[in-house]
Amino acid sequence: MKKNSKPGFSDRYGISLAEVVVAVLVVGLSVVPLLWVLSSSKTDTSKAINYLRAMELANEALEWANVALSSKKDFNNSDLSGVGGALIVSAGSTFVPASIDVAALSKSNPEWVADNLLEKTLTYSEQYNSAFFYRTIEAIDIPGGFTQGYLKRVNVTVEWAEGRRPARPDLPGEGRTKKIVLSALVLVE
Secondary structure, eight states: OOOOSSOOOOOOSOOOOHHHHHHHHHHHHHHHHHHHHHHHHHHHHHHHHHHHHHHHHHHHHHHHHHHHHOOOOOGGGGGGGGEESSSSSETTTTEEEOOOOHHHHHOOOOOHHHHSSOOSSOOGGGGGGGGOOOEEEEEOOOOOOOTTEEEEEEEEEEOOOOOSSSSSSTSSSTOOOOEEEEEEEEOOO
């Protein structure tokens, strides 16, 4: 029989059951927090993307209102109805992007039509479908003083749902859990 030349080592090689159990526990305990971090970062990223899309939609509506107000003296809120409302429409069991009412917007600025600056149809990307965005635009006269008739406050409200479908996607509220409101003063020339 050959003796082991290193003290403390036996002639047997291998891993005991206790060592295997400890190794599995260490790996298992380190994987659980890692999976939680990955899952929560995906959720947080989705929420941030929806927030940025809502800001983009609100800023877009402010731009439409600015152009409409600066080009038309007899402006009313119905002139902006084409860019408000739900950004999706039902198509059977799914939803498709809604189109922008270019005809209503072209009334507010006939130069766009004359110069052929407007597309005939505009639709939003399918990226907006999952959050069920709904946009409301309102222009309010600023009363009193020298600004009477020349200054309007434009309020844009964008609502969306995080992770679930609202009861009525075609109406504001209705289960949408998030909302932003942007306001701007617009000079009516």
